[in-house]
Amino acid sequence: MTATPFPRLKLTAGLSNFPSIGPRRQARLSRRGISTVLDLLYTFPFRYEDRRVRLSIGDLCEGKEQGFVATVRTIRKKVVPKLKAPLVEAILFDATGEIPVVWFGQEYLLKHLPEGSQAFFFGKVEYSTYSRSLVLRSPVVELVDPDLGLKKSYHIGRIVPVYREEEGLSTGVFRRVVGDVLRSLWGERFDPLPESVRREAGLMEWFPAIVEMHFPRDGDRPMEELLLPGYPPRDRIVFEEFFLLEYLMMLRRQGVHRSGRSWEPSPQAEDPLAEFERGIPFVLTGAQRRACREISEDFSKGHPMNRFLLGDVGSGKTLVAAYAMLQALRAGCQTAFLAPTEILAQQHARTLSRLFEANPEAGWAPVLLSHSVRGLDRRRFLAGIADGTHRVVVGTHAILEEGVIFSRLGLVVIDEQHKFGVAQRRALWSKAQNPDILVMTATPIPRSLALSYYGDLEISLLDELPPGRQPVVTRIVKKADEGFWRKTVGPVLARSEQVFVVLPLIEKSEKVDAKNAQEAHAALSALFPEVRVGLLTGRMDGAEKEQVMEAFRGGEIAILVATTVIEVGVDIPRASVMVVENAERFGLAQLHQLRGRIGRGGLPGTFYLVPGEAIGEEGRRRLEVLVEYADGFHVAEEDLRMRGPGEFMGVRQSGLPMFVVADLVRDREALILARTLAGTYVESSEGRLAAAWEQAGLEEFLRLRYREVDVWLSIR
Numbered sequence: 062m063t064a065t066p067f068p069r070l071k072l073t074a075g076l077s078n079f080p081s082i083g084p085r086r087q088a089r090l091s092r093r094g095i096s097t098v099l100d101l102l103y104t105f106p107f108r109y110e111d112r113r114v115r116l117s118i119g120d121l122c123e124g125k126e127q128g129f130v131a132t133v134r135t136i137r138k139k140v141v142p143k144l145k146a147p148l149v150e151a152i153l154f155d156a157t158g159e160i161p162v163v164w165f166g167q168e169y170l171l172k173h174l175p176e177g178s179q180a181f182f183f184g185k186v187e188y189s190t191y192s193r194s195l196v197l198r199s200p201v202v203e204l205v206d207p208d209l210g211l212k213k214s215y216h217i218g219r220i221v222p223v224y225r226e227e228e229g230l231s232t233g234v235f236r237r238v239v240g241d242v243l244r245s246l247w248g249e250r251f252d253p254l255p256e257s258v259r260r261e262a263g264l265m266e267w268f269p270a271i272v273e274m275h276f277p278r279d280g281d282r283p284m285e286e287l288l289l290p291g292y293p294p295r296d297r298i299v300f301e302e303f304f305l306l307e308y309l310m311m312l313r314r315q316g317v318h319r320s321g322r323s324w325e326p327s328p329q330a331e332d333p334l335a336e337f338e339r340g341i342p343f344v345l346t347g348a349q350r351r352a353c354r355e356i357s358e359d360f361s362k363g364h365p366m367n368r369f370l371l372g373d374v375g376s377g378k379t380l381v382a383a384y385a386m387l388q389a390l391r392a393g394c395q396t397a398f399l400a401p402t403e404i405l406a407q408q409h410a411r412t413l414s415r416l417f418e419a420n421p422e423a424g425w426a427p428v429l430l431s432h433s434v435r436g437l438d439r440r441r442f443l444a445g446i447a448d449g450t451h452r453v454v455v456g457t458h459a460i461l462e463e464g465v466i467f468s469r470l471g472l473v474v475i476d477e478q479h480k481f482g483v484a485q486r487r488a489l490w491s492k493a494q495n496p497d498i499l500v501m502t503a504t505p506i507p508r509s510l511a512l513s514y515y516g517d518l519e520i521s522l523l524d525e526l527p528p529g530r531q532p533v534v535t536r537i538v539k540k541a542d543e544g545f546w547r548k549t550v551g552p553v554l555a556r557s558e559q560v561f562v563v564l565p566l567i568e569k570s571e572k573v574d575a576k577n578a579q580e581a582h583a584a585l586s587a588l589f590p591e592v593r594v595g596l597l598t599g600r601m602d603g604a605e606k607e608q609v610m611e612a613f614r615g616g617e618i619a620i621l622v623a624t625t626v627i628e629v630g631v632d633i634p635r636a637s638v639m640v641v642e643n644a645e646r647f648g649l650a651q652l653h654q655l656r657g658r659i660g661r662g663g664l665p666g667t668f669y670l671v672p673g674e675a676i677g678e679e680g681r682r683r684l685e686v687l688v689e690y691a692d693g694f695h696v697a698e699e700d701l702r703m704r705g706p707g708e709f710m711g712v713r714q715s716g717l718p719m720f721v722v723a724d725l726v727r728d729r730e731a732l733i734l735a736r737t738l739a740g741t742y743v744e745s746s747e748g749r750l751a752a753a754w755e756q757a758g759l760e761e762f763l764r765l766r767y768r769e770v771d772v773w774l775s776i777r
């Protein structure tokens with residue numbers, strides 16, 4: 062292999078160096094986030110137009126957009142009293158015939174396109190009943206430069222790219238700018254993909270692929286297929302995007318592997334898993350047991366654990382987390398359990414204190430740290446955490462504050478990791494030296510997402526629910542009127558089961574047309590005077606929320622009207638019905654998570670979705686996914702297909718790069734291949750000098766493409 066130097070200067074060059082880019086255009090491009098050559102190269106068209114000249118005037122037919130080259134026979138202005146602007150009319154001819162053409166209000170054409178000039182025309186051909194002939198309406202025009210001929214034009218005689226028009230940059234301008242930039246790189250042989258990888262995957266080289274993504278070569282593919290798997294330049298760029306992300310994930314993984322463990326499991330006579338099982342009131346599922354064993358193995362390795370516990374709602378993730386915590390506690394470490402909401406933190410603290418009750422060692426009683434803990438309590442907790450008296454700290458974002466100092470933090474469990482942003486995660490790592498990390502999500506995420514955006518984590522899969530779960534039926538209801546409430550909720554209350562009612566808003570809003578919790582609370586209280594109706598919203602403080610939840614848990618409250626503060630993890634065995642109003646306002650994963658709140662205590666459940674009137678076709682289809690699939694992994698796949706990864710499980714908040722071309726659903730095979738090849742590449746290049754040089758180019762490219770690389774590498 063001959064070494065191709067990394068064309069750093071060419072790729073990082075500012076765009077003002079190009080004659081077609083003046084200060085105005087430069088400013089507009091930079092507002093779209095395009096300031097270097099590389100940025101521009103990776104701004105791809107969203108469709109293509111076939112402007113190859115294969116037709117003559119004699120071939121034109123009615124009703125389609127067509128392109129041809131012709132000469133102007135006559136051109137003139139025509140003022141029509143009814144029209145605001147004058148028409149420009151011309152007659153075009155070639156060897157096969159002639160055709161009239163009309164433009165509205167483009168008077169400059171009289172000068173631009175004098176009689177006798179040759180140009181390319183592209184536009185819709187219609188039949189005019191007035192002139193009883195075919196006529197071309199408002200076509201795009203591009204003069205044929207007599208010196209260059211057709212071949213050199215960006216806009217005609219070829220398949221042309223169509224770019225998104227934004228910030229006052231027309232697609233024509235964009236095309237010219239991209240064309241000029243591509244010319245400046247002509248013949249470039251550099252490739253960010255290692256040669257061995259590119260060959261193995263059977264992909265095009267970098268520069269030809271970039272060129273043909275913008276200006277496809279002649280071929281017989283229909284234009285739509287240039288946007289789909291199977292078009293070689295696209296396949297190449299898609300693979301490259303996946304490979305770069307996977308490589309980044311490998312670097313993150315290496316970072317973890319290179320740091321030492323901060324603690325080692327204490328030697329034990331008995332199998333720790335058997336011991337753990339004796340202390341809990343159920344038998345672990347096979348999947349839970351497998352996950353616990355995987356965690357134990359991590360603890361015996363030389364580097365910290367970085368594991369992702371992936372399981373459906375109700376698969377029993379908390380118990381697995383507790384097992385991990387127990388091992389760290391036995392080894393003398395402190396553990397932290399982070400939850401996104403106070404209600405959930407309270408529940409986890411309660412669960413853990415029950416579990417660790419059997420081991421009444423000093424300091425194992427969980428302390429709960431949230432923003433509602435203030436004053437003397439808070440000071441006492443902080444002192445105890447700092448001197449190591451408190452060994453189990455459960456809490457919300459409050460744990461991340463500066464004043465919270467641990468004496469020896471060995472394990473961090475994060476429930477719903479995606480609710481914690483980059484800065485917050487960084488704050489957490491600053492509190493410990495290479496802690497073990499176990500992250501969990503509230504609902505499953507699709508496998509392709511796990512393999513890409515969470516690709517640096519080891520995955521434990523809980524693909525089995527504990528026995529005795531009752532099925533939950535999902536129904537879409539037209540309207541939740543009085544009749545609905547009496548018919549569906551009445552009998553449930555009569556059986557002294559409980560009901561959740563979920564609304565998108567706390568109170569009436571001028572801006573948002575959706576139902577609110579306060580009004581629903583009042584209405585249901587009036588409708589069911591014989592029972593207590595509770596209200597739970599995010600605006601209440603921690604103690605108030607806890608009181609309401611306690612009353613609901615104890616059965617004093619029969620109907621709980623709430624916003625999505627109850628979304629996560631809340632465990633109420635006698636709740637068998639949930640009604641979600643304005644269901645179209647919630648994400649599928651969120652709804653699935655809500656659904657997981659019922660059918661937990663051996664009672665079959667019903668989950669009613671009440672969409673608002675404005676729900677469209679698309680919205681209804683989305684909700685039907687929930688009717689059709691009970692399994693969270695399926696729901697997640699469908700959600701990803703419909704919304705894309707950005708909206709999913711905090712991927713956008715993670716700040717990780719978004720794919721420009723690659724599609725996690727369509728291009729899944731390419732993702733798997735990229736992941737495999739990134740793994741073997743990193744392994745095989747270890748310690749090889751030539752490879753180090755190649756890797757340096759790859760990493761530099763990664764940094765140019767994504768300026769945040771160092772941030773992503775510095776956090777876990």
Ligand code: ADP
Pocket residue numbers: 343344345346349372373374375376377378379380527528630632
């Ligand atoms: P999630 O995975 O959604 O966080 P949880 O950890 O909250 O699920 O567990 C859901 C419920 O299942 C809890 O009430 C928990 O006590 C119960 N549970 C967990 N594991 C088992 C098991 N192996 N057998 C029976 N019940 C279990």
Ligand code: MG
Pocket residue numbers: 378379476503630
């Ligand atoms: Mg949970």
